[in-house]
Amino acid sequence: MELCSFLTLDAFITDPLTHDFMRKALLMSSLVAAVCGFLSSYLTLKGWALMGDAVSHSVMPGVVVAYALGLPFSLGAFIFGVGSVALIGFIKQKSRVKEDTVIGLVFTGFFALGIVLVSKIKSNIDLHSILFGSPLGISLSDVKQTIFISLLVVILLSIFRKDLMLYCFDPRHAKTVGINVFFLHYLLLTCLSLAAVVGLQSVGIILVVAMLITPGATAYLLTDKFDNMTVISVSSAIISSIIGIYVSFWFDLETGGSIVLAQTFIFLFAFLFAPRYGIFKLKKLFAGYKS
Amino acid sequence: METINYQNFRIDAENICVDYNGKVALYDANLKLKPGQICGLVGMNGAGKTTFFNALTGFVNISKGKIRINGESVRSAQKDQTIAYVPQNEGIDSQFPISVWDVVMMGRYGSMNIFRCPRESDVQAVKDAIERVDLTDQLSTPIGNLSGGQRKRTFLARAIAQRASILLLDEPFSGVDIRTEKLISELFIQFKNEGKTILLSTHDMIHVREFCDLVLLINKTVVAYGETSEVFTPENITTTFGGISPDFLFGPES
Secondary structure, eight states: OHHHHHHOHHHHHHHHHTSHHHHHHHHHHHHHHHHHHHHHHHHHHHTOHHHHHHHHHHHHHHHHHHHHHTOOHHHHHHHHHHHHHHHHHHHHHHSSOOHHHHHHHHHHHHHHHHHHHHHHSOOSOOHHHHHHOOGGGOOHHHHHHHHHHHHHHHHHHHHTHHHHHHHHHOHHHHHHTTOOHHHHHHHHHHHHHHHHHHHHHHTOHHHHHHHHHHHHHHHHHHOSOHHHHHHHHHHHHHHHHHHHHHHHHHHTOOHHHHHHHHHHHHHHHHHHHOTTTSSSOHHHHHHHHHO | OOOOOTTSOSEEEEEEEEEETTEEEEEEEEEEEOTTOEEEEEOOTTSSHHHHHHHHHTSSOOSEEEEEETTBOHHHHHHTTOEEEEOOGGGSOTTSSOBHHHHHHGGGGGGSOTTOOOOHHHHHHHHHHHHHTTOGGGTTOBGGGSOHHHHHHHHHHHHHHHTOSEEEEESTTTTOOHHHHHHHHHHHHHHHHTTOEEEEEOSOHHHHHHHOSEEEEEESEEEEEEEHHHHOOHHHHHHHTTTOOHHHHHOTTO
16 A cells, blocks of 8 residues: 555655645745745855854744743844844954854854753743754744745845845945945844744754755856856755655655755755766766767 | 046045054055046055055945045945945955856946846946947856956946946956956046046056056055155155065066
């Protein structure tokens, strides 16, 4: 019976969809993937991968504090996310410690604070689900909030798409022609914090970090056009979410981990076979066949 | 066409100081430039050339002094697209996934609406600018596939498309081919005739003598400033470069 459903592709795809939790998981992961994939192309180009790592970990105490005070999670996460970046900037400026070290020590500090708070404050926040997510057990209010925040971030990023590209490419020119670089900097950070919140509630911190870094890197290997890079980044993130969820359903694997692994495999594929920047340049291979 | 008013200074920097977290990068620096003047900015690495540019574009804040651009503040110069900055080739990420057309279009961003949708006039300005630097055959080439000279021309085109009246160029001649060098020097003459003001930093003494009406020698502050023929002397250059003779730095023929 089990084997039969495996053999028909139709059942392979539709069977999971009959479950409510699977539909929800697919929707949520795709939303998070879209938001993170979009941001990812900016982070890759700005050299902010570590910053994405830092912010997504640093929002954790914010979420716990917000929970304790009965405030929206996103507010707490936003304050701690942006706060961590401000603190990183401050320590870097006022000490001789190098930036990557400062980033590492600030985010581990914030994260540890989050863990300590979780253990102290009696709450229904489960550490394991914050870390690795529980895409299969998302509540309805979480779904609504995720949809709202995801749309907000995607709209903001779309409106300021070109300005953010300029900000990543040549902030000095942006400033010279009167574009508000300070605003763009904090816009990117705000979106990053919001993405972390969205991810934290559904797919977990570790997955958010992967989603903020891998799709952008994959896209960067595949194209020389910025717009294409965003499209590829978002679609590779969404596709790997879907693949990951299906694989985890059929083979009874950890969902978050499966999604990240799917992303990693897509990256590896691009790394090996990207037309221009891959190790075995596909274009050249095909050109070889033709001649 | 621009109206050239020789009564007013395009750039008027008075006693400007810049420090980064208490470390002084530039102090008591003065510069006055009129329309149509080309000024060379000469100094060692770390002498404050880039800081000077940054102060003029408003990329860093000055801690003391006053900067007037066309008689107005730096902030309103930014709003009016008055200043264009042409970066050093090393100062940009050549692997960024962006084409020549897109880079030059960035020159128009400041005068576009919030979505940065190019109007007919923006498209025309970009076309014209790319034509002036002779890159029409490379419109959609990613900048990573360009030569150093072509990349330099791309950023010059961006400055042209911006229609700025002041051009700040960081090492415009470093790492470029002969063809680009010739094209840039022709453009300088055109810019001068159009009444644009140019401030360029360079390591090359020959270029200073060739193009620059004025020269500003700096080493954290102004060592000497004035007409190239008067100020660009071996003694001043030696002082600027901390006691090293120009022969040693640039070879005896310069």
